[in-house]
Amino acid sequence: MTLELQAPGLARRMACWLYEGLLLGAVVFLGGYLFGALSQTHHAMDNRHALQAFLFLVVGIYFVWLWSRGQTLAMKTWCIRIVDRQGRAITQGRALLRYALCWLWFLPSLATAALLQLPGILAAALVLAWVAIWSLASHLHPQRQFWHDVMAGTRLIPSLRQA
Numbered sequence: 001m002t003l004e005l006q007a008p009g010l011a012r013r014m015a016c017w018l019y020e021g022l023l024l025g026a027v028v029f030l031g032g033y034l035f036g037a038l039s040q041t042h043h044a045m046d047n048r049h050a051l052q053a054f055l056f057l058v059v060g061i062y063f064v065w066l067w068s069r070g071q072t073l074a075m076k077t078w079c080i081r082i083v084d085r086q087g088r089a090i091t092q093g094r095a096l097l098r099y100a101l102c103w104l105w106f107l108p109s110l111a112t113a114a115l116l117q118l119p120g121i122l123a124a125a126l127v128l129a130w131v132a133i134w135s136l137a138s139h140l141h142p143q144r145q146f147w148h149d150v151m152a153g154t155r156l157i158p159s160l161r162q163a
Contacts, residue, residue, distance in 0.1 A: 016078035031058035081159035101148035
């Protein structure tokens with residue numbers, strides 16, 4: 001197995017994942033502000049489902065656009081690049097598929113919490129436990145890739161820091 005097929009270390013990928021979450025806070029804030037301004041929504045609970053759908057699209061556009069160019073800002077910071085199985089830049093279609101599959105980080109635990117009607121703190125604990133399990137499951141792959149990347153036909157590889 002060649003080194004470039006091996007995913008960056010799990011700690012580095014999870015640090016990137018956490019940094020991506022911080023950056024998404026700004027994306028979601030700007031998307032929510034835009035939605036509120038365009039829809040003239042004055043209360044957070046008004047148009048709640050429309051806002052959620054809009055933010056799902058905004059976040060999707062953010063990831064698809066940047067992944068199809070190889071890296072998000074967090075990935076650049078942590079020297080991680082996304083490519084297809086052959087090592088080429090991914091298409092927007094493949095990036096869209098990866099975006100849909102990335103919801104495997106959250107949907108199973110959120111659906112379980114909703115089904116069991118868990119209170120907030122237990123639901124959050126379940127989500128965190130699932131994130132830990134999903135990330136650790138990458139150790140079952142020969143090249144340590146996340147399983148949503150395997151399903152999407154993508155891979156995370158180390159990238160060289162650019163001067």
